[in-house]
Amino acid sequence: MTMTMMILLLVALLLIVGGAVFFWFVSTQRELVNLDEKCSNALSQIEVQMNSRWDALLAVAKAATAYAKHESETLIKTIEGRRGMEVRSAADVNQQQSAFTEVLGKLMAVHEAYPDLKASGLFKEAMDHIGKFEENVRISRMIYNDSATRMNRYVRQWPSSFVANHLHFGLKEYLKIDNEKKRDMPEIFA
DSSP states (O other): OOHHHHHHHHHHHHHHHHHHHHHHHHHHHHHHHHHHHHHHHHHHHHHHHHHHHHHHHHHHHHHTTTTOHHHHHHHHHHHHHHTTOOOOSHHHHHHHHHHHHHHHHHHHHHHHHOGGGGGOHHHHHHHHHHHHHHHHHHHHHHHHHHHHHHHHHHHHSTTHHHHHHHTTOOOOOOOOOOHHHHHTOOOTTO
16 A cells, blocks of 8 residues: 555545534534424423413403402503513523412402302303413423423533533523422412
8 A cells, every 4th residue: 555545545534534523513513403492492382371371360350350340450450561471481480480379369369358259150261261271381391391301411411512512502491390389379279
């Protein structure tokens, strides 16, 4: 084998290895983008479900209007102000959850103060919708956490962590439920 042949063979080998590394780098970057988009989509789905839940709560507050004018007007203003909150992170989801729990607690106090409200068909129907939206939010939160797990695993595992660090992909925050707050949540179907 001549020196020229060896150099050509070495260059070809380097090109093959370099090409393989390049394609691995590109495919890893694409997978990171895919996982990041899944996390963003899951957060967006949570936002949609939470806004629907606020709409259902607004219907309940409007149903209570005839029974408790002052309380329901305050609740309606509060709900309308909070239902447009954007969800960009796990902290935003937790903040909206706290706000929803607070408003629902106030509404349930009105519900207890006016027993005739329990018989209202609109009130019952709206409360059923709230229960369904609560389940949708719960499922959406699970989907987000599952997406975050996949993203975090990919960001932390070697060798994909090398690409993630160089392209500034970070870990996703998980959604958590505060057990203290959960104990204080009002019973929706009391």
